[in-house]
Amino acid sequence: MKLNETTAAQNTVFSGRIITVCDDEVVLENGKRTRREVVYHHGGVCVVPFDGENTYLVRQFRYPYKEVVRESPAGKLEPGEDPLECGKRELEEELGAVAGRYTDLGRFYPSPGYTSEVIHLYLAEELSFTQQNLDEDEFLEVEKLPLRRAAEQILSGELVDGKTQAAILKAAALRGLLGEGRR
Structure with a gap:
């Protein structure tokens, strides 16, 4: 075949x-x-900001679900845009942070049955904070929590965004924070 x-x-x-x-x-x-x-x-990018212990999520209203969704900083790619450059832009816009080091966590196909979207995942470390620079139609709040706790919230069903789940679990595994898991 x-x-x-x-x-x-x-x-x-x-x-x-x-x-x-x-x-x-x-x-x-x-x-x-x-x-x-x-x-x-055109695809998108999702970035897990990590300061050595904590990650940062953004809370924003997502119209299709009619609810506030907690997500890692993310955004859509412009046609032909380099995914890493998009991730850097989104991290600074949404969180007001710049990272000294990025690790590529691979790609994520959110729903291959009907969309061509590909989301590129990154771990951002060595953070320094500047100032948020939100788009004029973007309204969000930042939440800080331990990366291990974010992974636990994924496993318990509290953190439901797919791209965030994939990126945080990969980042937590890479940093050795998943432990033995549930049996």
């Missing part, structure tokens, strides 16, 4: 500032045709 699908036709249903939605006709490897609804997105 090749495990491949080829695009036979693409119909753009919606094109906005952040996403493009298409209804694609694809050819399966057995020659049959089917449809794929796809949300195309």
Whole structure:
């Protein structure tokens, strides 16, 4: 098996500032045709700021869920933008911090069944704090908590944002903070 699908036709249903939605006709490897609804997105970045003990989350209202969500600093990539540069920008904008060292934690596919979005994950260390520089339509609060506690909140279901879960668990594992886990 090749495990491949080829695009036979693409119909753009919606094109906005952040996403493009298409209804694609694809050819399966057995020659049959089917449809794929796809949300195309330029991708994003998620940064785990870590001062040696604590991480910093931002709390912001997320309209699709109609609730305040706690997340690591994050943002969307502009077309062609370097993910690390985006992460540095978002860390300074949302947290008011600059990091002396970044560690690449890999990529995260938030929902591969219908979106092309890829989120790049980073650990930011050697923090120095400057001043927040939020976008005019951005309203958030900063929360500081031990990285180990953030990992525990993920495991208990208190911290529900997917990109934050992946990034914090990777950062905690890298820094040896996950312990033995639950049995």
